[in-house]
Amino acid sequence: MSGPVLEIKNAKLELDGRVIWENLNLDVKQNEFIAILGANGSGKSSLLKAILGQLPLSAGSIELNSKKIRRGSRRVGYVPQSRQTEATMPIRGKDLLWLGLNGHRFGFWPASKTARTQFDHIIEAIGGKELQHHPISEMSGGELQRFRVGQAVISEPDLILADEPLSALDYNQQAAIAELLSRESKEHNAAVLFVTHDVNPILNMVDRVLYLADGKFSIGTPDEVLTSKTLSALYGTPIDVVRNQGRILVLGAHDNHDHHYQEEWS
Amino acid sequence: MIFDFSNYDQLLPLVTNSLIVGAMLAVVGGLVGVFVINRDMSFAVHGISELSFAGASITLLVGGNVVFGSVIGSLVAAIVIGILGAKAKERNSITAVLMPFGLGLGILALSLYQGRASNKFGLLTGQIVAVDDPQLMSISVISAIVVVTLLIVWRPLTFASVDSEVAAARGVATRSLSVLFMVILGLAVAASIQVVGALLVLSLLVTPAAAAVRVSKSPLVIPLLSVAFAMVSVIGGILLALGSSLPISPYVTSISFLIYLVARVIAWVKNR
Numbered sequence: 001m002s003g004p005v006l007e008i009k010n011a012k013l014e015l016d017g018r019v020i021w022e023n024l025n026l027d028v029k030q031n032e033f034i035a036i037l038g039a040n041g042s043g044k045s046s047l048l049k050a051i052l053g054q055l056p057l058s059a060g061s062i063e064l065n066s067k068k069i070r071r072g073s074r075r076v077g078y079v080p081q082s083r084q085t086e087a088t089m090p091i092r093g094k095d096l097l098w099l100g101l102n103g104h105r106f107g108f109w110p111a112s113k114t115a116r117t118q119f120d121h122i123i124e125a126i127g128g129k130e131l132q133h134h135p136i137s138e139m140s141g142g143e144l145q146r147f148r149v150g151q152a153v154i155s156e157p158d159l160i161l162a163d164e165p166l167s168a169l170d171y172n173q174q175a176a177i178a179e180l181l182s183r184e185s186k187e188h189n190a191a192v193l194f195v196t197h198d199v200n201p202i203l204n205m206v207d208r209v210l211y212l213a214d215g216k217f218s219i220g221t222p223d224e225v226l227t228s229k230t231l232s233a234l235y236g237t238p239i240d241v242v243r244n245q246g247r248i249l250v251l252g253a254h255d256n257h258d259h260h261y262q263e264e265w266s
Numbered sequence: 267m268i269f270d271f272s273n274y275d276q277l278l279p280l281v282t283n284s285l286i287v288g289a290m291l292a293v294v295g296g297l298v299g300v301f302v303i304n305r306d307m308s309f310a311v312h313g314i315s316e317l318s319f320a321g322a323s324i325t326l327l328v329g330g331n332v333v334f335g336s337v338i339g340s341l342v343a344a345i346v347i348g349i350l351g352a353k354a355k356e357r358n359s360i361t362a363v364l365m366p367f368g369l370g371l372g373i374l375a376l377s378l379y380q381g382r383a384s385n386k387f388g389l390l391t392g393q394i395v396a397v398d399d400p401q402l403m404s405i406s407v408i409s410a411i412v413v414v415t416l417l418i419v420w421r422p423l424t425f426a427s428v429d430s431e432v433a434a435a436r437g438v439a440t441r442s443l444s445v446l447f448m449v450i451l452g453l454a455v456a457a458s459i460q461v462v463g464a465l466l467v468l469s470l471l472v473t474p475a476a477a478a479v480r481v482s483k484s485p486l487v488i489p490l491l492s493v494a495f496a497m498v499s500v501i502g503g504i505l506l507a508l509g510s511s512l513p514i515s516p517y518v519t520s521i522s523f524l525i526y527l528v529a530r531v532i533a534w535v536k537n538r
Contacts, residue, residue, distance in 0.1 A: 054434065074437075076435070080435075089300070089303055089427075091428045091429070092484075095485055099429060099433075103425035103438065104422055104437055104438050105421055106419060107417075107420075108417065108420065135483055161435070
């Protein structure tokens with residue numbers, strides 16, 4: 001086995017003088033599926049942005065394949081929340097996938113044979129053969145997210161970052177999209193960091209959980225982290241973790257109306 | 267009588283320059299328009315054109331190169347709107363503030379101007395026989411810069427326009443691209459003003475692309491249609507204006523509006 005895909009060492013992030021998290025250490029191996037949990041404002045999305053090189057760390061380092069991360073690495077795939085693009089122009093499912101392959105490239109080079117093979121493979125894998133000619137504005141949330149997952153994995157990245165990709169989907173769709181992401185990432189031994197405020201739809205595929213709270217964090221298997229004892233220690237107040245029919249409910253810490261921190265890019 | 271085509275063969279050579287410029291502007295307007303629609307910047311185009319008009323009027327007054335003046339005006343407006351109005355919400359108010367200011371400044375310069383009156387109105391409502399060789403030259407250079415730059419950044423700009431969050435995550439320099447696009451847009455507006463006039467730039471930079479988006483969903487077909495629509499509007503407008511005593515702009519705007527209407531009807535019939 002090779003070394004870790006992603007190595008976060010003593011990382012500290014400050015935003016507007018406030019420490020979001022510090023002394024964060026995390027090694028992510030190939031094929032690993034890590035859920036990032038935590039209340040609103042605990043810095044889940046900021047962690048992804050730091051890994052993407054969009055937010056500079058105040059201290060520590062992040063390495064991808066033993067190299068310091070940089071903005072726009074081709075080795076990282078990204079799945080955003082399920083919502084329509086802000087575009088006022090039609091964009092079809094297939095266009096979305098192609099942007100994942102060559103959207104960053106200048107000029108009009110025709111698609112390579114490899115790219116076409118990748119496209120055909122992914123369109124099959126996400127079950128998008130029929131849908132690919134439809135504008136994404138006419139797709140349901142679940143249909144759109146299938147293309148989003150396809151767009152993220154089509155360039156065969158080593159690391160996939162997913163930022164609340166299941167929000168606004170119903171429970172069945174959530175499970176289906178998470179399955180798809182897990183399956184497609186494993187095909188190329190990619191690791192997944194999955195930000196979510198509900199761990200239940202992905203519970204059976206999660207290897208480890210990173211729980212962020214009040215500048216502190218806890219890392220381990222779901223059974224280690226998602227307990228009343230660990231979370232109470234993390235928050236410093238009593239937290240109840242209730243397990244019911246295979247589902248986990250965290251009471252006392254979670255803001256149920258978890259608003260996703262969204263920076264505007266234009 | 268509105269139309270008189272009796273001495274058309276003698277008139278035609280007079281507008282050769284205009285026809286060449288018109289064709290170039292159709293390509294520029296058709297292509298830039300795709301991104302204007304895509305990035306929801308139609309109103310900003312109008313704001314830029316008024317400042318471009320002010321720049322042109324001032325250079326007309328002081329006796330400079332009018333194209334140069336309108337380029338400067340355009341670029342100032344484009345960059346101000348680009349920086350202060352980076353967010354769509356703020357962009358409209360910035361544009362609305364700049365627009366009357368530019369228009370007023372331009373009218374002030376024009377009322378002080380002692381030269382030919384047709385030059386004055388030309389900047390607002392367009393002109394056909396006024397394109398001289400130096401203007402032809404400068405518009406050609408501007409058009410070439412706009413089209414070549416646009417073709418080079420086409421894909422990343424599309425990515426950044428339709429899907430900015432993912433594009434940024436994939437390393438597309440979304441902010442630099444949006445500044446670059448404002449410069450391209452400024453240049454396109456400055457060039458278009460010379461023929462269709464400041465008030466009607468939208469008919470070249472927005473309407474053809476808006477019509478194209480109605481009838482196609484393909485990222486390849488949309489720009490091609492948009493250019494074709496712009497071409498029909500401009501060339502058709504010039505040829506019709508030639509046989510009449512009216513300025514060119516009513517013809518260009520009417521044709522491009524008609525194309526838009528037909529496009530909407532086609533889309534409506536298809537989706538029924």
